[in-house]
Amino acid sequence: MLRAIVKQGLRASSRLAVNRNPDTSSYVQQLEAEWETAKPFSELPGPTRWQIFRGFQKGGQYHQLGMDEVMRLYRKQFGDICLIPGLFGMPSTIFTFNEATFQRIYRTEGQWPVREGAEPVLHYRKNRKDEFFKDCVGLFSNGPQWGKLRSAVNPVLMQHRNVAIYLKPMQRVNRQFINRIRELRDKDSAEVPADFLSTVNHLTFESVATVALDEELGLLREVNQPPGARKLFKNIEVFMDSFFILGMKPSIYKYFPTPTYKRFSQASDEIFDTCSMYVNKAIERIERKTAQGSTKDEKSVLEQLLQIDRKFAIVLAMDMLMGGVDTTSTAIVGLLLSLAKNPEKQQILRKEILGKLPSTDRDFSLEDMKSLPYLRAFIKESMRVYPVIIGNVRSAGTDVVLYGYRVPKGTHLLMVNSFLLKDEHLFPRAEEFLPERWLRQKDGNEDSANVLINNSLNPFVYLPFGFGPRMCVGKRIVDLELELTVANLVRNFHIEYDYPTETTFKTTFLYKPNFPLKFKFTDVKY
Known part of the structure; x- marks a missing residue:
């Protein structure tokens, strides 16, 4: 029964992907043109593998820091985009702190968006001796199998x-x-x-x-x-x-x-x-x-x-x-x-x-x-x-240019949006607690969304x-x-x-x- 239902769901999700896919021919042409003039992936700023390994050891610059503190340090050292190399089988990951790149990533994520970061769960389920999860890894999975399960649920x-x-x-x-x-x-x-x-x-x-x-x-x-x-x-x-x-x-x-x-x-x-x-x-x-x-x-x-x-x-x-x-x-x-x-x-x-x-x-x-x-x-x-959470995780759904750099399809990405939620340019009076910023404006009320949220706020900042x-x-x-x-x-x-x-x-x-x-x-x- 599961197979029949998920086949129906898969067809539905495929139609959805076509309808919501913004990759018109002009947009594809724009991406291709940007790719030709972008800087190569190898030039992305970031630490070396040794710097990462040493940094997390006792006495290293990242040792005992919270993840947000590590992220702030990365941003200070390397800017709004950086490549963090993977160690011991972990994938290398691009960290981006720029809302324009968030939108580009989501708009090109494809029919079955890939979200990495669940490797420990997938490793356990793949290696479980009774093979219970062999044909049903769950929502931590990726690709067509994830699409089938998600369409069913x-x-x-x-x-x-x-x-x-x-x-x-x-x-x-x-x-x-x-x-x-x-x-x-x-x-x-x-x-x-x-x-x-x-x-x-x-x-x-x-x-x-x-x-x-x-x-x-x-x-x-x-x-x-x-x-x-x-x-x-x-x-x-x-x-x-x-x-x-x-x-x-x-x-x-x-x-x-x-x-x-x-x-x-x-x-x-x-x-x-x-x-x-x-x-x-x-x-x-x-x-x-x-x-x-x-x-x-x-x-x-x-x-x-x-x-x-x-x-x-x-x-x-x-x-x-x-x-x-x-x-x-x-x-x-x-x-x-x-x-x-x-x-x-x-x-x-x-x-x-x-x-x-x-x-x-x-x-x-x-x-x-x-x-x-x-x-x-x-x-x-x-x-x-x-x-x-500190941000959202994806893998690049296609070859894409982010912040002027070529990023090949399948590259792991972490969109760190938590810092932007207190950015004064995006949320005026950002240090104040103002639920009114999420309400519609009423009769010139200054404490309202029209005033307390930047009118050009990127919709991919608050997710x-x-x-x-x-x-x-x-x-x-x-x-x-x-x-x-x-x-x-x-x-x-x-x-x-x-x-x-x-x-x-x-x-x-x-x-x-x-x-x-x-x-x-x-x-x-x-």
Whole structure:
């Protein structure tokens, strides 16, 4: 069945690629003319392999620097584009810091955009002894296989109509999160413990699990947390920590199983076993309901995926859990900081939310969520000020000229856009937190998008979920999760933070909270 469905999806994605492909004959001619006069690839500035290897060793200029600090150093040393040579089987990569090159890369990415950076996952899945992933590597793959899988999953995860399916279970998880805050906070100071990030991670993990595994795992409970759920959560943490080490720093794991790769491989094995267990339990539930004649009119996301293929459902559940926890947690911590540091904006947001839903006893409906423009603007501004990732990754879809240099097809590229989000030329008053910049101008209001965003802003600067066919497959899930979480926090609590916030995040490829999350949650009085 999977083969038939993905063939249909492949034909659809091919039509989409033709329709959205801007490579008209004149554009192709322009590219060819630029190629003839561009500087050769070999002249791209950048460090040598030895400088990279030595730089990351103890005492080197990159040792113990966060990824953003390394990127700033590259930009200072080499300019807006540089070539970083690969070591130990890692590919050489062009780092670009210029928004015009971003647009050129995306416009020429082709039918099946290639996103590198997942080599540790692909290496593990290729070398797994039981060959489970042989014909279904998952969404970390590239090329036609990725195109088939993505075409099969898009109608399930990217369609707006399916949001209603996971709205209720995600709201139940959100209510548990609110109750957990009340349990955790100090009765005198109203502050939660410094390790509150673990609770935020439990929220995001549970929210993804309700979609990927069709089950609430119980990690937001104070007691009786299921051992299988705790084990799965711990393994996701180990997986993510080791993934960034293997993927971003020189390593010989492809030739010799290093200690980090061994931890990564063991965590991947256990994630596979646990996800398989939960998917099998879901299959049993579905079969019992079918036998009893009590099937629901609306099938869950997992049920829809199982209709495509059981193996595909297991692999996608793993991919969603691996990619949807840390990133969403970072976004939520950024939102908490934005609320705490901008009390006047917090109050404007509270007024909008309480105007739509004055009682905390009632859950939000889809119609409620559609009519909260300041909430959506607040989230966008928070993700500008506190981005989740340092940039987006692609491989060149064709021979292309970037910043005056020839870049052959297949060259690995990292578009570092996080620095541009606070560029005064692109976002006037960039250091201020102004959700109004994302709202339409009203009657000469100076705090509006027409004034606070450069009218000529390149649309490829602000892309928190990526772009095009390889846009984050969980975008609609994350959008809903962030909106529900912020709305419920604000209608229940005044949020404050009374500590320094200068060095709040550390960076691998992902920005991760690096400060005690001792937020103060005071009940809103009605």
